Amino acid sequence: MKSLFCLLLVCILVASAAAVADLHWYPATATWYGSPEGDGSDGGACGYGSLVDVKPFRARVGAVSPVLFKGGEGCGACYKVKCLDNSICSRRAVTVIITDECPGGYCSNGRTHFDLSGAAFGRMAVAGGHGLLRNRGEISVIYRRTPCKYPGKNVAFRVNEGSTNFWLSLLVEFEDGDGDVGSMQVRQANSNQWLEMTHIWGANWCIIAGPLQGPFSVKLTTLSTGKTLSARDVIPRNWTPKATYTSRLKFFA
Template structure:
């Protein structure tokens, strides 16, 4: 290669071609990941609603998003799922399209919901695939003007499929959970587009080349017990669904504080 690259113009052209091919391959890989996630097959399930009829749904939830569920883009799109989709918290942040089957009261329009909670009992027991939606999300499946009539049905039959999460103008953020210290650091991921779910997380301390594995605690929260930990911290996360990896360098500053949220400069498909 060294001898061949003595021919400057040829070498420069090959380098440019390599860059173009590399970028093209990266774009194809990203598109393939989206297509893999966007399931084209509708699957049967049941659905109910909770909260006020036109409300946003839960306040907080088992995923640990807290007050985030009350503001856009989560607002009125939140949903609780049975354990088969909650997956012990690994399903947190995943997005689904849900569509009602009763043509007498339902439109053909599917509603997109973000998993923020679990419903382990009642309608969600017995290994069923079930969605417990906010009143607003449930009502959007109805024919215009028939939202109340649809909600009066109680439990309904639906079909669902996985869909990529989309957060226009948002980058991935990391919320430092309350109680975190230099010896116990817990993080929650917010606004992860694409897969939306997290399969593993690692952090890297300042002036270190070693990625330290975090443990899944509950819901969408991860933690590491080690210390004293020294920031700033880089964070690397890997998704459950397509095993895509993203690394945010020095996203959490050295003077970080519990209950603070730190936003990165990137997202999976931005």
């Protein structure tokens, strides 16, 4: 019985990982924005703010069409993107983190499109061909989901500006693995009840209740595979808006 349980658990974990680490490539198009060697936008429609200006985000950010943005629930997902023009593109793919949405132009009418930072776009070129590739404008690419990796970083929760004891808003940072968030809950001090948070925009979630009393435990479930993280008392009793609190936990299935 124990052996059967272990086998079933392995199968579940493998299937869960495959849902994110998709080995199949899908067609899309890509453009770039900002300065030629730039890092892209300052958080954009996901709300990451200045976090995208520093590693591990730096030069790896990208905006996507609504098909992949998913109303903000696609924020934080990681993709490998590869150019198809062998005359100017290398065989390597660039890994990008979704931090923004491009709702119009190339990204409209249900198209699957990546609008990458200038630096990320140029990295798909052969040596010395960065400028030539950027001059192409829109290009054909293939893409696939890939697990997000943030070496040396634990999952963190930023308390958004304007949060009070009656309106608490959180943003997730450095989410390894799936990268995206499908639901989030908080639990107050001395309580066994998890309170459901509401997705408001981008990667931001909130709860209207109160008065809310910290410390708060946070539980989130990823959109892609349903993996769950429960961080106990990660936000202290004396929390402050605009502060970021780091958990000591990793994701588990």
